[in-house]
Structure formats: C-alpha cells, structure tokens
Amino acid sequence: MNREEVDERLVSGRLTIDLQALVRNWKWLAANAPNSAIAMSVKADGYGLGLPRIGDALAQAGCRHFFTANPLEGTVLRRVTENAEIFILSGLTEKNAAHYNEASLTPVLNSLEDIDVWANWCRKSGHRRPCAIHIDTGMNRLGLTPDEALRFIKDRQLRHSVTENLILSHLACADESDHSKNFQQLKSFNEVASHFEGSRKSLANSAGIVLGEDYQFDICRAGIAVYGGEFSDIAGPLEPVAKLEGRIVQIRNSNRGETVGYGGTAKLEKNTRIAIVGIGYGDGVHRAASGSGVAMRELNGGTTGWIGGHVVPAIGRISMDLTAFDVSHVPESVLEENSWIEFFGENVPLADFSKAAGSIDYEVLTGIAPRVHRVYKDTSESNSNG
C-alpha cells in the first residue's frame, strides 16, 4: 500500500516530512563543498522518510549521485530519476549482477571476490558497466585493504577486467572532529587513491564534509545532515526535516498515589492530568525513552513531548501502541485546540529524543514504523493548504 494514500483519520501517528527543508540542508552542504558533488545516501528507505519522495525532491533540486544499500532500493530510486548515478553499497552477488545492468545501477565492489564476480559478469555478458571500488582505510567493515588494492593495481589482467569510475572509503570517527583516526584515514586514502588516476574519489560522509576541503574530494556522500540529524561536533544540526506526532486518544485525571502503565513504575506524587497518545514502540517510539521503569532510564525522566507551546514529560513505560504524558500544567484551551503531541520536530529536537532513548538520530529515523502515516510538505502543497 502506498503510505501516502492512507486516510489520516484512520491512524494515530503521523510523520511530517518537510521536503523544502531537506533541499535547503542539501544546498547548505553543497555551499560548504563548492568543488565537490554532494551525493545523497538514501539507504533504508531514505533514512525512514520514504525513498521515492526523498529521491524525487533531491533529484529535482539537482542531486545527480545517490547511494543505497542494496539493488532493490536502487531500483525503487531508479523509477524517480532517469539520469542520476546510483551506487549500491553492499549488494553484488553472482545471481544479481545482471540486474545492475538492467536497472542502470553501479555496484560498489568491496573485496577482491566482488571484483572477480563483476569481472566475470562483464566478460560473459559483453557489457562494460562501470563500478566503484571501496577501500577500507580503518573502519574494518567493508572494502579492500590497502594491500589488496595494491595487488589489484599490479594485476594487469584483473585491472583491465573492470572499469572503475569511483574510488571510495568511509570514515569511522568523522563526527569527532579532532579524532586522530580522521587524519590517518585521509592519509591512507590519499596513498591508495594516487594509484587510480583516472577515477573520481570520495571519502566524506556528512560529518566528513565539515572536516574541510582535504576530505571533500570529487564526491561527498551526505546523509544524516540533510535529514536534519546531529552529525558533527563542529557544525549543525541543520533544519529539522521530520516531525513525529501522536494523536491524543484519551485524557484522564488520576490521583496521587496511583501508578501509570505496565509495571506500575510511575507512582504519582500529586493528582495528575494524563494525555494518552496513540503511538508507542510499535511505531518506533523507543521503549527506552519511557518516563520510568526501563533499565537504561532509571536515572532520568525519559523523553518529553510538546503541545501548543508546552513541554510535557512522558510518564511510566511506553507500551506498544500508547505513550502517557503529564499534561497537568497545560491549559484546557490548549488541550481542546490540539489533538496531537509532538515527539520530535521543530519544537523537540530529534537529538533530544534520540538521547532520551539511548539511541542516535539515524536509528530513530530509520525505525519509524510503516503504520505511521507519512505526510509530505513542499511549497505547492503548503500553498494549497494555506
């Protein structure tokens, strides 16, 4: 089912995605790397915000290079952009190699074995689709070691069996701007990359871009910064892009001494007005962000929501479909006018919610469940809605 076709009256969670803010964030990064192309990482359904709309908005804004995790995501993206270069970070197998050609996707080769698989397919099919080669300079996740890269370069036959057009590596600690690993990886990347003269180079993710020009090379691979997440200790966050809200299902008056929620972990110290909101961990509102009664959260009050100018603390454990907030101090008129409570967005920073959940913005965004209704805001829509 197309999520946008869901009738909002039928659901109790909505995620509003501001496509204009997304594009402004992308342009901010572009202005900070004027000699590089800013590619977008749109893996995991565009960081949970909906790949087709995210990809379409960015492509229309001029984004010409995208990265996804697997070829299925790349194929979904291909439907909204005919011309962009789509790199697939981790999905090449013997069985799907032909699909890369059919959907015009570029595989990122992460090992000498990957290079073999691609070389074999190219030879058998007679196609010479370009590929990218990933060098591991210190992450120890994917990519050829620098030694393997040198072996590849010296093996003339293997070297001529594939056509690489991009050499990339990934930084492990870019969000810590003075971490010594950043410079070590840069140095190692420069050494290996010097052997691939004709290919474009790419090292930086969002955080790497603001480490400076040395890190930017031909293509930067942006992600979380463009989605409004925290990305660096020296810059941002940029504009919020996603707002998560839950509908108030019931408001109740509870008495001092009573408890709230599973486990009875929140004992009321005074008479309390409680708003019960219709989203919970089944929607991606992490249980670890509970007001109390969760191991990680024993020491503080958990997350806070926002309604009509008022900050409201979560009380007790978050359950699958419901979250309780203390709205005792919120005027009656505000509760009458507003039927939704914001979990994060313009008023509650995404990073605050993520920290309350013991998590990070990436995990929170990619974890918003499919049953949460996605609403896309762009100029034309906001005009027509007034």
Ligand SMILES: *Cc1c(COP(=O)(O)O)cnc(C)c1O
């Ligand atoms: C996800 C990813 C990115 C984007 O990272 P952000 O921190 O979101 O900017 C870039 N490169 C690779 C290899 C990735 O896996």
